[in-house]
Structures are given as C-alpha cells and as structure tokens.
Amino acid sequence: MKLRLFPQEPAGLNLLSQLARQIVLASATMAEILGAPASEHDRLVEDMHNHEAKSGELHFALLTHMRTSFVNPLPREDMYGLSLCLNQAIEKLDAAAELVALYKLDRLPKRAADQLEIISRQAELTADAMRRLNNLDDLEDYWIETVRLAKRAERTHRIWVADMLKEMKATQYARNRDVANQLVDVTKDMRRIATQVGSIIVKES
Incomplete structure (x- = not known):
C-alpha cells in the first residue's frame, strides 16, 4: 500500500458511511412494506422518501466537503463515484417501495424477501467498509463478498421472473416485474461500489 504523506480528513469517510447507513435503514423500511397491509403502504413509503431525501x-454535503477540503482521504473522483452509486442505490429502493404502493401489491413472492436480505447484507458490509477506506488492506474480503452476493441476487432475479411468467397473468406479472427490476438494480449498484473499492485497492497497492 502506498505511504500517505499527509494527515487524512475523516469527514469524507464519515459522510460515505452515513450514506451507506441510509441504505441499511431503507432496507429495514422496505422489509416493513413487504410485510404490511396495503393500508400501511403510504405511511411507510413516506418514511422511505425521507431516507432518500437524507x-x-x-451526497451534496460530501460534494461541498470535497470542494472545500484541502486534503481528502481518497482521490476526489473516487469519493464522488462511491457517493453517486450509494445515492443511486437508495433511489432505486425508494422507487421499489413507491411501486408497491402505486400498484397496491398486498403480497409479493418470497423472492422479494430473498432479494431484500441480500441488499441488507450488502448495505451492512458497505457501511462498515466506507468507515475503513483509510485502511485498504482490510477491504479485499468486503469486495469479494459483495460481488458474490450480487451474483446470487442476479440468479434469484432470473428464477423470480421465470416463476412469475408461469404463475401470473400479464398485468400482475408486469407490476411485479417492475418491483423485481428495481430490487436487482440495487444489488448491481452495491456491486459497482465494491468494484470501485477494488479498483482503489489496486491503485493504492
């Protein structure tokens, strides 16, 4: 790992960790939505909107910090890329929640819970990793595990879609497919974050 010659400002890493933490909280809200009756959806979706707004x-606080801080713990383009992907991931979780409410989906298949379990695990790993970006030697396992989880999510998505095609009428299938696509796209964003961390590890080694 390259020797860093200047003291590191932890505020940027703290902001990245808080961003990842919002995905953890949003995943918990999404779990509530999946288990709640349709009458509770609007209230829970409002909670999800609040996570997305936060x-x-x-994200914008980090951009301001990078512009005004002389020393950053990582190159600005890497910090921006990580922040952007984190923000995009929660936007997709927010979209999935809103679709459940708009389509009045009372009960989603078990595959939805499987995907959410993967997202929650990726989010927990990522929140921890963002705090430890100043010690890249410890992050290779995070990189590998998050990519492994993303591959599992894509397999789950394919099976979920195949099951829906067999079991659902066209309109029901289209609505559930929209939610499924948003959830698998969250796992892809989390994979992009881990892949960028892997790129940083390679550059800094």
Missing part, C-alpha cells in the same frame, strides 16, 4: 443531502 441520502441526497449527504
């Missing part, structure tokens, strides 16, 4: 605030 994520946007943190």
Whole structure:
C-alpha cells in the first residue's frame, strides 16, 4: 500500500458511511412494506422518501466537503463515484417501495424477501467498509463478498421472473416485474461500489 504523506480528513469517510447507513435503514423500511397491509403502504413509503431525501443531502454535503477540503482521504473522483452509486442505490429502493404502493401489491413472492436480505447484507458490509477506506488492506474480503452476493441476487432475479411468467397473468406479472427490476438494480449498484473499492485497492497497492 502506498505511504500517505499527509494527515487524512475523516469527514469524507464519515459522510460515505452515513450514506451507506441510509441504505441499511431503507432496507429495514422496505422489509416493513413487504410485510404490511396495503393500508400501511403510504405511511411507510413516506418514511422511505425521507431516507432518500437524507441520502441526497449527504451526497451534496460530501460534494461541498470535497470542494472545500484541502486534503481528502481518497482521490476526489473516487469519493464522488462511491457517493453517486450509494445515492443511486437508495433511489432505486425508494422507487421499489413507491411501486408497491402505486400498484397496491398486498403480497409479493418470497423472492422479494430473498432479494431484500441480500441488499441488507450488502448495505451492512458497505457501511462498515466506507468507515475503513483509510485502511485498504482490510477491504479485499468486503469486495469479494459483495460481488458474490450480487451474483446470487442476479440468479434469484432470473428464477423470480421465470416463476412469475408461469404463475401470473400479464398485468400482475408486469407490476411485479417492475418491483423485481428495481430490487436487482440495487444489488448491481452495491456491486459497482465494491468494484470501485477494488479498483482503489489496486491503485493504492
């Protein structure tokens, strides 16, 4: 790992960790939505919107911090890329929640819970990794595990779609497919974050 010659400013890493933490909280809200009756959806979706709004605030706070801080723990383009992917991931979770409410989906297949379990695990790993970006030697396992989880999510998505095609009428299939696509796209964003961390590890080694 390259020797860093200047003291590191932890505020940027703290903001990235808080961004990842919003995905953890949003995943918990999404779990509530999946288990709640349709009458509760609007309230829970409002909670999800609040998570997404907080994520946007943190993203722009990080951009301001990078512009005004002389020393950053990582190159600005890497910090921006990580922040952007984190923010995009929660936007897709927010979209999935809103679709459940708009389509009045009372009960989603078990595959939805499987995908959410993967997202929650990726989010927990990522929140921890963002705090530890100043010690890249410890992050290779995070990189590998998050990519492994994303591959599992894509397999789950394919099976979910195949099951829906067999079991659902066209309109029901289209609505559930929209939610499924948003959830698998969250796992892809989390994979992009881990892949960028892997790129940083390679560059800094």
